[in-house]
Amino acid sequence: MVKRRLLGAALALLAGTGLTAVAGARSPAAPSPQRPNILLIVADDLGYSDIGAFGGEIATPNLDRLAQAGVRFADFHAAPACSPTRAMLLTGRDHHAAGLGTMAEFTDPAQRGRPGYEGYLKLKMPTIASALSARGYYTAMAGKWHLGYAEKQSPKAHGFARSFALLDGAGNHYGIDQTAQWRSVGIGVGTQYREDGRLTTFPEGAYSSDLFTEKLIGYLTSPARAHRPFFAYLAFTAPHWPLQAPADVVAKYSGKYDDGPMALRERRLKRMKELGIVPPDVRPFQPLAVEDWTTLSAERRRVEARKMEIYAAMVDRLDQNVGRLLASLSRSGDLGNTIVVFLSDNGPDGGGGAPALHDPRTQASLGIDNSLENMGRAHSFLTYGAGWAQAGSAPFNRFKGYTTEGGTRVPAFISGAGVTWHGISHALTHVTDMMPTALALAAGPASSARKPATEGRSLVPLLRDARIAQVRQPDEAIGEELFFGRSLRAGQWKAVYPAPTRPPTMLSDTDGRWHLYDLSVDPGETRDLAAEHTDILAGLVRHWHDYARRNDVVLHPAAD
Template sequence: MHTTSLQKQQLGALLGPLFMIFILLALSLDIAWAKAPGGTVLPPPEPPFKGKIGQTYKDSKPDKIPVIKAPAGAPNILVVLIDDVGYGAWGTFGGQIPTPNLDKLAQGGLRYTQFHTTALCSPTRAALLTGRNHHSAGTGTITETGTAYPGYTGQIPKSTAMISEILRQNGYSTAFFGKNHNVPDWETSVSGPYDRWPGLQGFDHFYGFIGGEANQWAPALYRDHQPVEMQVPKGKEGRYTLNDSLADEAIKYIFQQKSVTPDRPFFIYYAPGATHAPHHVPKDWLDKFKGQFDQGWDKYREDAYQRQLKLGVIPPDTKLTPRPREIPAYDSLTPGQKQVAARLMEAFAAYTAQTDYEVGRVLDAVDQVGQLNNTLVFWIIGDNGASMEGQLYGSFNEMAALGGVQEDPAFILQHLDEIGGPNAYNHYPVGWAWAMNTPFQWGKQIASHLGGVRNPMVITWPDRIKDRGGLRPQFHHVIDIAPTILEAAKLPIPGEVNGVKQKPMEGVSMLYSFDQPSAESARREQYFEMFGNRALYKDGWIAAARHGRLPWTTGTYDFDKDKWELYDLTHDFSEADDLAAKHPDRLKKLQDEFWVQAKKFQVLPLDDRLAERTDPRLRPSLIEGRTQFTYYPGSIRIPESSAPPTKNTSHSITAHIEVPQGGADGVLVAEGGVVGGFSLYIKDGRPVYEYNYFTQARRKVTGSEVLSPGPAAIRMEFRYDGGGIGKGATTTLFVNDKKVGEGRIEVTNWGRFSADETFDVGEDTGSPVSADYASPNRFTGILKKVEIDIKPASVNTADQEKIKSMAVRSRLVVE
């Protein structure tokens, strides 16, 4: 059969549209794939129904409801993030503190010697979980000092979805255990909103605390959105802390998850809050380190440096940087100061050893369920360098030091045996923090220098990593963790999550380094900035400018007077030789590049202000402008920032109760805990008001009469002396308007009572304000309501500025 020219034209006319239809169909299928599970849009669109629908089920055919599954071979992911640790603390990287579980992990995996964080808590955690720089994720500082500038809001935007949400929508089970310091301060109450709590950021389960630090003996815990008390197993009273509880919860989760869904991979974010102050640890751990740090921080640093050289975690030509003049030599301390400093370091070492042990238990559980070989583990030793916020000679109660209250060395010596226990809130001296950052300069908060940002990391994945015990010198940053996880799981980076277009991930995958020990770093440049301390790394060189204020001081400084330094990190691992004078042109290029990156990643405006950034008008507040408050039964765990502002002003507290036949005892209202606070309670039938001033002084007023059965109004009048902040007050107790007691408080707390205790009605959660009772000491009568009336304070301008400045200091320790 012959085809004519006309027939060919007709056939072409017919096939042309068919071909276009085919192309469009193919494109639509490709688009559908892109939006399917594992594609670029999360969640994917509802799948089309592939069955048949008739008039009844008899002439219909059902489809199968799909279950999202992770890609074949996708590993479990375990990210362990330790708090406030420097490069030279853990034994695996040359520290004196033995860490056998990290040693074991490192022997089966890789040690990264040039891994970096942001120099502060909340920012590092935001960067880790989002894969974006901390300013890009709105977390240029801790949430308590955020401002309305885009890079500093303290609110992680929905355009930077967390790795947990991406994995959850791609078939992973997800869980979070430990510290969450990425919820804005004004969103931490029962009123929420919960958008930035773990449950709405991709975590199926959460067990831990919200904020910068926690009392390890009496933590303010949440399970998902609900406050819970830590359950101490019978027989472990006095030797069971949050470290134990977090490991127990994680182990229980691993067992349950693998029992129900053995083929579904998990993502576990395990961030214990250790070893952030307070350095709480059971006595049996503490006793193991007695006398081991009597040599002091100068000698410790020299010894750690030699161990690091021997282990190969620093290059052979690395220099040990000298002690800054701002930090005292250990030999300059008095015998009493040395005794205190040594004991404080023993507590930190014991806390560290306990933490290593508890993480080891979690790893053992992964092994027990047969999943260790297919689990990608990131064990990051520190969200920043070691903390220099413990003051020059250390603290028994860190909140006192942060509140500007000088602790008498005789007082600390008198309570030496309580360090590490439930009555202390101890933190070691600055000198020990400097030693824990061996061989680098400076520490936490100082993002300009490696002591603040270089943290050890170990990665293992036995099914994938074959270079067991290897070292990896590639320059990487915490934003590189999320892209590494996605590449390991064979998942793309989504462009849209939950209807929100995503900012590009700024991290790069580290997966290439698993097989290539000498590969060139995929990360060629990275900026650093925190409180004006700033640096720019590029191709082996780093320009650095430390900006004035020391972590244990306050003040603002002139940015134009900052001195820039220049280091060749390829040949100078520890930043020992400043080459700024030799290479001014190179320094200038890096300085110029810093401003380019600062603009690109929302670092601007640079802001070293402290006092001004505590202005409540810069952030939302649940209490701004209020002077009258009414609380009903069950009102507990109210964050101090959202509680009535009773400090530096007169006020009254009235509890409306009903006393049953036989009497009633317990707490009516309390704020704070063992570190400081107040409590209005009934003991032996008499009303009592107690004020705890940083554990150093306690003042009580006790009612003269036992309460009679029936209704009663218990009122405490707090008449503030005025004339400044932190002044004294006269307190008077009334029962049904009858005066039953009066007393004096010579000095009061002008700032925050604590970093983690709360305001409670009808009980005292957390640690007890008073030594007269054990928490929670719930009221056994009927509590109808508590009313608090604040009398406006008369505070002069100078005192207002001091309140603002010192309030910042009281918050900086909680990152």
């Protein structure tokens, strides 16, 4: 369990507008010329407004202090789902170019065997870890990998000196191996782990966020690191389903969500406007597939509210572990020279696993106990549904899996060494920007290795000058395709083509045409301007097809 004294130390060291060391901590040997440590923290399926610094009510003091001491990105984008985002995050390349054209679990017959749809990170694809390792950095990761199962596809093969990795897209947070049960009902994930490339197991009874943090702290404090700068990647599996969290943390949120998801959505929107995260006159997207809370029975409301309580506890525990890691870095004298990058890998998940897992008969046959008393424990299996997800994605359109703003716009911030102002940036930024940013931050004696090609932009100038409003020109386009859904963003304009088919965990509502939105006045994507600006839409669609050709995108046979 996270000790209170460590959390207190973490809070103390983050007080003020920058990161400073607590009293008694060792100072770095050479503070001025030293290249910075880089700590990359990724949450799994975290909603846009889940943490306090982005409008949420969940207790996230460590993340909030980091965010408020750095630059928060209000218009930061990822892929609509996890493994494609992670491929872009680590390589700076489009996920099709990196080998994750789609999630391996949902590869369509039309995509199998095609270049870019290997289902794992391409073996010779440079990563942040391999590039920084070649420049003298110590590299370590702990948490979700989701970029390949074989040893030659593991973090060890992609530049990480030390690693403890969940290979699957999700896992029981208490380490119970439910692979066979999950796959029997069509969920192609389980609980497979590798440490330093070798198959290993999750110590049953541990909790995922605690274990991953412990592992990373161990790697960073080991003698093998010596006095080298580090690149550390902490990839939480929280708050991805199954919703599971320690009972004492869940108890903190008892009763907080009894008025339902739409009431929570309104509270968060109000707070986001106050913070300046979204415009005060923003028009939110109208939620989809949400039941009227007032028509539900008291028992049903209690069950649904408990799901959100558990979800909140997962985010809370994630934050506690961030505090634990920061306290360790303070004790070792590393914190003052560390830059922290935080983001979610996609929008919140409004689907949630195979439908069969929500059938009481199937649950009984698989040993799943979803009684109110057992919810959130190791043998429960819960997701929280479209209502709570759209409380977390508001004011944006839909959630995880969609190329709309609710699927791709995520909370992100950079804080710490080298960040010379703090505030909110509304610049269009993207997950592929992390690779060039990391390389720019680590500038120093370089190896003879060629600088990896990336599609992103370095955010370092923006981190050092509050006057910089954009890192991209208005005509610079960012394309996306996943599950056959498409989008193209250029400046204020965004074109969206809903998918003709979707995995079974997502809603299907395509109308078989492109839509156009002006995000400068309509970030909620509530007004389709396709008929009014046919020339703008045609230009964006041409850009999208150029993007698709460059990246070997395979479209659905029924698509144009």
